[in-house]
Amino acid sequence: MADTGRVTPEEVRRKVGDRVPPGSVIVALSGGADSAVLAWAVCDRPGVTAVTVDHRLPGSAALVTAAAAIAARLGIPHRVVAVYPRSASEGDLRTVRLVALEEAGEGSEWILTGHTADDQAETVLGNLLRGAGPGGVAGIPPRRGRFVRPLLDVSRDDTRRIAGLLGLPFADDPQNDDPAIRRNRLRAETIPALAAVYNPGLRDALLRTARFAAADDEVLDRRASRVPLRRDEEAVLIPAAALASLPVAVAGRVVRRALRSLRGPHAGDGASVEAVIAAAVGRGVSTLRGGLDARREGPWVVVAGPPPPPPAQVVLTTPGTAQFGPWTITAGSGGVPVPVAGPVVVRAARAGDRIDIGSGSKGVAEALREAGVPVRLRLRWPVVEERGRIAWVVGVRVAPTVAGPSVSMSATRELR
Numbered sequence: 001m002a003d004t005g006r007v008t009p010e011e012v013r014r015k016v017g018d019r020v021p022p023g024s025v026i027v028a029l030s031g032g033a034d035s036a037v038l039a040w041a042v043c044d045r046p047g048v049t050a051v052t053v054d055h056r057l058p059g060s061a062a063l064v065t066a067a068a069a070i071a072a073r074l075g076i077p078h079r080v081v082a083v084y085p086r087s088a089s090e091g092d093l094r095t096v097r098l099v100a101l102e103e104a105g106e107g108s109e110w111i112l113t114g115h116t117a118d119d120q121a122e123t124v125l126g127n128l129l130r131g132a133g134p135g136g137v138a139g140i141p142p143r144r145g146r147f148v149r150p151l152l153d154v155s156r157d158d159t160r161r162i163a164g165l166l167g168l169p170f171a172d173d174p175q176n177d178d179p180a181i182r183r184n185r186l187r188a189e190t191i192p193a194l195a196a197v198y199n200p201g202l203r204d205a206l207l208r209t210a211r212f213a214a215a216d217d218e219v220l221d222r223r224a225s226r227v228p229l230r231r232d233e234e235a236v237l238i239p240a241a242a243l244a245s246l247p248v249a250v251a252g253r254v255v256r257r258a259l260r261s262l263r264g265p266h267a268g269d270g271a272s273v274e275a276v277i278a279a280a281v282g283r284g285v286s287t288l289r290g291g292l293d294a295r296r297e298g299p300w301v302v303v304a305g306p307p308p309p310p311p312a313q314v315v316l317t318t319p320g321t322a323q324f325g326p327w328t329i330t331a332g333s334g335g336v337p338v339p340v341a342g343p344v345v346v347r348a349a350r351a352g353d354r355i356d357i358g359s360g361s362k363g364v365a366e367a368l369r370e371a372g373v374p375v376r377l378r379l380r381w382p383v384v385e386e387r388g389r390i391a392w393v394v395g396v397r398v399a400p401t402v403a404g405p406s407v408s409m410s411a412t413r414e415l416r
Contacts, residue, residue, distance in 0.1 A: 007158045009040075009166060012151070016041035016112075019142065019150035024109040026051050028101055029070060029078070031063035033163040034114030036070045036170040038151060042112065043074040050078040051104045053097045057088060059174035066171035073168060079104065090183060095264065102146065115140050115149045118156040121206040122186045133252070133270070138217045139210035144265070153207070224253035229261065232415055233326065235304035235376065236261055243280035243301055251277055258303050263290045276303060297374050310348030310380045317343045318407050324382045326414045329394065335410030339401045340386040346394075349381045355390045358400040364393055371396045384409065 016038065024047030027039045031052065042048050052067040054060050064080055071078030081104055083096040101111050120139045127136030142149055151159065163170050178184055195202040227246070230237040236258040243251045255276045256268035267290060275286035279294040280301045286294045294303045311325035319332025324346045331344075353364035368378045373396065384392040391399045394411045 007154055007162070009037075009162050012037060012154060012158075012162060013041045015154070016150045020045075020112060020148055021110060023047065024105070025049070025148075026101060026105050026109045026111045027076075028053070028097075028111060028113045029067045030114070030173070031066035031070065031171050032114070032173055033160045033168070033170045034116050034119075034151065034156065035067075036114075036163050036168040037159045037166070038112055038114040039070060039074055039076065040166055040168060041150075043076050047109070048076050049105065049109070050074075050076050051101060052078065052080045053100045054080050054082045055085060055088075055093055055097070056082060057175065062171050063173055066169055069169040090181060091266070095266065098147075098265070109146070111147050113147060113149050114151055114159070116151050116156045116159055117153055117203060117207060118187070120152050120210055121191065121203040122183055124206045124210045125191065126183065126186055131270075134213045134217050134220070134249075135253075135256070137209060138214035139206075141214065155203075220249050221253055224250050224257065227254045229254075229258055230300075230415055231261065232302075233380075234262075234306065234308055235302050237297070237300040237302050238276070238280075240280040240296060240299055240301045243277050248277070255303075259288075259290075259292070262292065262303065262305060276301060298372065302374070302376070304376055307376055307380065313345050313347035315343055316346050316384070322346050325380065327382050327394065327411055328414070329382065329384070329409065329411045331407050331409050333408065333410070335408045336392070336398055337401060337406040338384060338392045338398055338409045339404065339406045340384065340391045341405040341407075342386075344391065345385045346382050347385060349379060349383050349393070351379070353383065353390055355383075355393055355397055356399045357397075362397070364390065367393050367397045382411070 020042065025042055025045065027035065027042060027048065027050045029035045029039050029050040029052050039050055050067065050071045052064055054064050068078055068080075081100045083100050085092040085096045124137060124139040127139070130136075140149055140152060142152055175181065176184060176187075179188070191202060199205055227239060227242045238254060238258050242254060246254070252273045255273045258276070259267040259272060269289060272288040272292070275288055276294040279286050279296055282296050284295070288294060288303070290305075292303055292305050294301060296302075314322045314324055316322040316329060316331055321328060321330045329346055349364045349368065351365070354361040355364055355367060364383060365378060368381055373381060382394040383390050384394065389399070392409060
């Protein structure tokens with residue numbers, strides 16, 4: 001594979017300095033050469049901490065030892081965070097690693113990773129082979145959220161050479177030699193074979209492709225970001241009209257933004273995106289990966305996970321205020337007159353609940369349905385109960401006023 005050039009340590013330090021924003025940083029120090037060089041490039045900055053994620057795999061102990069030695073050599077604070085991935089798959093390891101790094105500091109630090117030009121080329125080719133769209137072909141972003149990857153145009157050969165010049169005591173991850181891992185086969189077999197037969201500058205061609213795709217992707221993402229999303233407990237609400245009218249390339253990005261707000265930065269496979277867009281035109285309920293489903297609710301497409309348990313019941317005094325999940329319910333300061341006297345219980349609606357309607361009673365579930373309350377919310381919807389009698393289905397129906405006292409009540413529900 002062609003090298004990007006004999007990059008000097010000083011050039012690497014300058015690149016990193018230009019690309020890392022001001023402020024405290026966490027260096028994801030794996031113990032390998034790439035992250036060792038990255039740690040060296042920022043070790044003179046104030047507010048630098050090295051964090052090593054211990055995946056508890058064969059070879060992890062040697063990498064943790066190397067990382068500690070690198071941090072000691074550079075004079076930067078170092079912490080080890082043990083994680084417990086569900087499996088040794090690339091996806092599960094990446095997920096727990098990213099979460100561990102995000103939780104390692106105060107939440108405001110930039111998180112630096114040592115991904116190189118070779119990592120970028122392997123990612124782009126791997127995504128092409130699995131049929132990814134432009135976002136996948138754009139590869140690893142130089143910056144996303146708090147994560148910054150300042151070495152994406154520096155080769156792995158260069159980082160190893162520079163680490164040796166600097167005397168950094170790095171170690172090689174034995175996982176990188178495991179042919180069962182798809183990325184390793186791309187690195188050791190596929191890319192060298194393609195480079196030898198078709199294009200000796202294959203890596204640089206893949207990097208160019210990533211840059212072009214990323215530029216296009218940025219424009220489409222910017223347009224998609226104008227579509228407002230609403231978070232509602234375990235659900236995200238997407239305007240159905242936007243999904244039905246926008247170009248598919250933009251609508252897909254809106255959906256991915258919704259899915260990632262629920263399931264993390266790698267959610268949003270093609271099948272799930274298509275299923276959510278189909279729900280916008282009312283094609284029933286779609287089951288997605290990750291325990292999600294998508295359905296039409298009035299002007300919204302709602303993507304939701306399993307509902308959380310109902311909040312515990314609370315006592316509401318008069319006058320007073322009670323918090324019931326996202327609801328704030330106030331007694332004695334305006335609102336609707338509710339026929340109660342003294343303290344009441346605010347609880348979730350239950351199957352079989354009924355409310356008096358004067359000429360009989362009505363099932364609370366039916367009242368909620370008639371009011372357009374989504375099915376996913378009905379068994380968490382608050383009711384006001386006094387001595388076993390439901391006086392108010394909050395925001396939906398009040399029991400008839402009878403001779404005796406009543407209390408003015410109001411309620412608001414917070415949507416994120």
